[in-house]
Amino acid sequence: MVTTTKELINLITETDLLNEANACTTDRTLDTTPLSEEHAFAFWQKDIPEAYWNLGGTQLANRIAEARTKLGDRCVVLGHHYQREDIIQFTDYRGDSFNLARWAADRGDAEFIVFCGVHFMAEAADILSQPHQKVVLPNMSAGCSMADMAEPDDVYACWDELQEAGITGVIPITYMNSAASLKAFCGHNGGIVCTSSNAPKVYDWAFERGSKLLFFPDQHLGRNTGIKRGIGLEEMSVWDYNLPYGSLGGNTLEQLERSKVILWKGHCSVHRRFSVAQIEKAREQYPDVTVVVHPECLMEVVQAADMDGSTEFITKTITNAEPGSVWAIGTEINLVSRLARENPDKTVFCLDPVVCPCATMYRIHPAYLAWTLDELAEGRVVNLVDVPEEIAKHAKVALERMLSVK
Numbered sequence: 001m002v003t004t005t006k007e008l009i010n011l012i013t014e015t016d017l018l019n020e021a022n023a024c025t026t027d028r029t030l031d032t033t034p035l036s037e038e039h040a041f042a043f044w045q046k047d048i049p050e051a052y053w054n055l056g057g058t059q060l061a062n063r064i065a066e067a068r069t070k071l072g073d074r075c076v077v078l079g080h081h082y083q084r085e086d087i088i089q090f091t092d093y094r095g096d097s098f099n100l101a102r103w104a105a106d107r108g109d110a111e112f113i114v115f116c117g118v119h120f121m122a123e124a125a126d127i128l129s130q131p132h133q134k135v136v137l138p139n140m141s142a143g144c145s146m147a148d149m150a151e152p153d154d155v156y157a158c159w160d161e162l163q164e165a166g167i168t169g170v171i172p173i174t175y176m177n178s179a180a181s182l183k184a185f186c187g188h189n190g191g192i193v194c195t196s197s198n199a200p201k202v203y204d205w206a207f208e209r210g211s212k213l214l215f216f217p218d219q220h221l222g223r224n225t226g227i228k229r230g231i232g233l234e235e236m237s238v239w240d241y242n243l244p245y246g247s248l249g250g251n252t253l254e255q256l257e258r259s260k261v262i263l264w265k266g267h268c269s270v271h272r273r274f275s276v277a278q279i280e281k282a283r284e285q286y287p288d289v290t291v292v293v294h295p296e297c298l299m300e301v302v303q304a305a306d307m308d309g310s311t312e313f314i315t316k317t318i319t320n321a322e323p324g325s326v327w328a329i330g331t332e333i334n335l336v337s338r339l340a341r342e343n344p345d346k347t348v349f350c351l352d353p354v355v356c357p358c359a360t361m362y363r364i365h366p367a368y369l370a371w372t373l374d375e376l377a378e379g380r381v382v383n384l385v386d387v388p389e390e391i392a393k394h395a396k397v398a399l400e401r402m403l404s405v406k
Helices: 005-009 014-021 057-074 097-106 119-128 152-164 180-188 199-207 219-228 253-258 276-285 299-304 311-319 333-342 366-377 389-404
Strands: 075-080 093-095 112-116 134-136 170-175 192-194 212-216 236-239 261-264 290-293 326-330 347-350
Touching: 057 075, 057 366, 075 097, 075 366, 093 097, 097 119, 097 389, 112 119, 112 366, 119 134, 119 180, 119 389, 152 170, 152 180, 152 212, 152 261, 170 180, 170 199, 170 219, 180 192, 180 389, 192 199, 192 389, 199 212, 199 219, 212 219, 219 236, 219 261, 219 299, 236 253, 276 290, 276 299, 276 326, 290 299, 290 311, 311 326, 311 333, 326 333, 333 347
Parallel strands: 075 093, 075 112, 112 134, 170 192, 170 212, 212 261, 236 261, 290 326, 326 347
Antiparallel strands: none
């Protein structure tokens, strides 16, 4: 019989984590109540000290505040827009992956960068920050199921197959949601990193240097960006990484030769939930609604919406909107709920009536943040994100190309 939180934690298996990464973690209706009093029920990182297991929200907040006071300006806390409210309240800066990466590249004053996001973001911060800075991720298992769909060996195999097939002039583009080793791969092979903020401009940059793009891991961002740049669906193919070597990712040689963009068969499990039917329902309920979605959504959803853009774009759009306006948003629920709270003069709601937070972002719990900061305040660095030098060297090339695209 399970009697304690820690015993329950020990029942979590690798299969559970895989299932969680590919499905919605909850089926409750929309609830924007902050989680400030939620107990530290978090089960992904099993080595968090016993003392943190049953601390409530107020106790954790006090611990975090005390540690921040001790650390002073030696420490900065960054938070992605998708973070839960009881994490965002402690951050010094919040933004999308592009702006947080830019912050890490431009600011060298803090000794510690505590990154409340997922692993690939912390890796990018480590690559772009100064040598004396240390990047810490409160929960090392905060990853990204989309990034996991592009295993480095699979991407390398794809690249080799394309070369063996005589497909030339290919520029590799990796979405920020990818491992540092894949950013290094792009840097080493004349490629670049993109985010949802600058993907169209990155396409322009790449087509100035090659005739084809290999875009990974998110096929939907890649496809939607291609359409924005006037590339037809017949000029885009999808590379299925599940197929064996030699199968050309499920394409014929003629398809690949005709393609301007080769899309990796990856996706975001949260953004794939949004549908045209949800947009139609929102328009029925609110005839004057404006629909804005993230470009990781399906092509038909992006085309049915009034506009699409990154989390930073969505945030600015809602913030600057006219009072009394009505907005339906297709992106992660923590950001939508925050925008609703911060814009009480507007009607803001999520297209998906079922709350589906990014399960891996949700792993950054206040208990982990409190533990991380306590350790730093006592002179112990835990959960250090340290990208190997050889990988960092080439990844930085691709990331700096990304930051230079105007």
